[in-house]
Amino acid sequence: MYPIGQFSKKTGVSIRTLRYYDEMNLLKPSYISETGRRFYENEDIITLQKITELKTLGFSLKDIQQLMRQSQWDITESLEYQKEKLLHKLVDIKKNIELLEYTISLAQSNQVIEPEIFIALIQNNLHMESQQRWLKGYFPNEIVDEIYAVSNSHNVRYDAQLIKIINQLKIAYKNQFTDTEVHTILKEFFSLLPLELFNRLLTEPKLMEIQVDRMLFSSPFSKQEEEWLIEKLEYMLKEYKTK
Structure with a gap:
């Protein structure tokens, strides 16, 4: 397990952002000690990568939150929508x-x-x-x-x-x-x-x-x-x- 500081250095994501993801139920620590210290596992790195990649595609954190709750993704429509948003941004x-x-x-x-x-x-x-x-x-x-x-x-x-x-x-x-x-x-x-x-x-x-x-x-x-x-x-x- 990685304490939050070490996990932050390993992933390049700030401690503040990790705490925010925890509050949003996007990425919960695998373990929280009695003193409130957050610990993460290697599987959490994969989850964090999914969040980062979806953000890169232009999805908001609320959209990502909904997607992460689904066991299966029919994501074509969402991707088309994000593509249009990015094209407008490009203009x-x-x-x-x-x-x-x-x-x-x-x-x-x-x-x-x-x-x-x-x-x-x-x-x-x-x-x-x-x-x-x-x-x-x-x-x-x-x-x-x-x-x-x-x-x-x-x-x-x-x-x-x-x-x-x-x-x-x-x-x-x-x-x-x-x-x-x-x-x-x-x-x-x-x-x-x-x-x-x-x-x-x-x-x-x-x-x-x-x-x-x-x-x-x-x-x-x-x-x-x-x-x-x-x-x-x-x-x-x-x-x-x-x-």
Whole structure:
């Protein structure tokens, strides 16, 4: 027999994990002394290997618990289910790698980025599909599709320009730039969109009325900055419409 410490070293499984498996009735010690010391036998190594292998296949401990109670396994359906779960994880991993590559490129193109700006851009990239669905409840589908065709996911050049403009607007708020100076920065922002698309947006009556979902659309601006920016934007749009 092996005391729990020796069994842990032999199997490479921590004492804490072995105690947890005991609590879950996944792997009970073969013998417990009067003083509460746990002892294991060679057969317990085989049981532990089964648990480890099932975990490798993606089974949860609760699933393993149920399987270990069965004398016979009709496991094909369970394996197919685990395969699908792992394939979904693989898709997520690939997306995360693409996002990491994008963020590395974005960081390289902007040596200094305020954390709130960087985080907002990443979060908005993660929620792009949900954002598009949400916006289509307010604007025509073709306008939303055109907007996201310009600011598509992982477009480093576009987002690098956007970071520059956001930084300029934050500086403008802090230093109380004149309306003319702020409008110049806002024009640069709108220049990121094709002129025809920009003009179509101006004719949308809901443009300034929309209340964005904060869970979907992350803002790099503080509440005070947003209120100031909306005021400047409304004034600028009125000027455009009267021309």
